[in-house]
Amino acid sequence: MVNKHQKISKATMSRFPRYLKALRNMQHEGKEHFLSSELSEATGILDTTIRRDFGFLTDKESLGKRGIGYDTKEIINILNNVLGLGLDESIILIGVGNLGSAILKYNRWQYTVGKIVCCYDQDQNKVGERFGVKLNHIDDLEKTFPEGCKIAILAISDQVQETVDRLMALGVKGIVDFTHSHFTVHDDVVVQTVDVVVAIQELVLKMHANDE
Ligand SMILES: NC(=O)c1ccc[n+]([C@@H]2O[C@H](COP(=O)([O-])OP(=O)(O)OC[C@H]3O[C@@H](n4cnc5c(N)ncnc54)[C@H](O)[C@@H]3O)[C@@H](O)[C@H]2O)c1
Incomplete structure (x- = not known):
């Protein structure tokens, strides 16, 4: 069309x-x-x-x-x-700390790109449910990985490359990255980095450009 x-x-x-x-x-x-x-x-x-x-x-x-x-x-x-979007993307979230919780709580995903179907953390005490979404231990990632999931949100602080490697092995093709870590991905995997500091830097540059 x-x-x-x-x-x-x-x-x-x-x-x-x-x-x-x-x-x-x-x-x-x-x-x-x-x-x-x-x-x-x-x-x-x-x-x-x-x-x-x-x-x-x-x-x-x-x-x-x-x-x-x-x-x-x-x-x-x-x-x-x-x-190239579907309405029903199954998204997973890795890392449910301060940032991950805020992302999970922000539930205006519906009718946009899909929803977070489950999340993972390395903290055993967090296993269960959070904001109505199942929270699994990261050790169980392979066992509990949602079928057909292609997108993962990373809000973790440790073992970033190892986690990314595991996600790619499971078929993840897109990563929304909130970590400030450097990691590498296969050619067919897309990474979208979200960084508040970079956003502020860009904002200041634009403000300066307006002043000129
Ligand atoms: N991009 C941004 O603008 C921005 C803003 C704030 C924080 N961050 C980054 O986001 C990440 C999370 O920040 P936070 O404040 O939520 O930290 P946090 O310590 O509150 O939460 C991190 C959570 O991830 C879990 N975790 C860590 N490594 C894991 C792993 N390999 N597998 C599974 N779970 C894991 C921890 O148990 C914890 O629950 C950090 O890397 C931080 O630097 C980015």
Whole structure:
């Protein structure tokens, strides 16, 4: 369906997940159609930008219908297709300390990318359940690994490379990395690093650029 794919700019691509998240919420609320102005309100992105971005999604004259707007389900499907995302990604979380607990508690995953299906920690005392999610001991990773899981969130402090190696052996292809450790992965594994300090550094650089 998407054959203008190669022409989509990085800036446009980076807005697609924001559209997707807002649209899944709308869909959940029973909204079958939406106007670009409504999506603009939900995302804070100008509706002219939204309409231009949507122009990259299809070769059709227009995705929207006059007076009705866009079909929520259709746009969600197209965005999923472009982003290669499923609604039901099974995600695991490794390390349920301060940060891991906060991530687990943040339960607005639904209708976006899937959910954390279980988590792991090396602390035997934590085994059981946390915020409604099963918490296993890391020694049982291979025994309890959820079928088809491709994404892991790392919020651990020890034995990072060893843990990453075990995850890759189980078929994990994407890692959201909160650790500040260096580790290596196979060519077919993608790592997305999240670092508050780096974010602040980037923010300060942008603020300086604004001052010039
Ligand atoms: N990226 C960021 O912006 C950011 C911000 C804060 C902390 N961090 C990093 O995130 C990690 C966690 O921070 P925290 O404050 O939650 O620490 P924490 O000590 O509170 O929690 C770490 C948890 O991971 C468990 N753990 C450690 N190694 C493990 C392993 N190999 N397997 C399974 N469980 C393991 C511990 O038992 C503990 O429960 C640290 O590496 C920290 O440096 C990153």
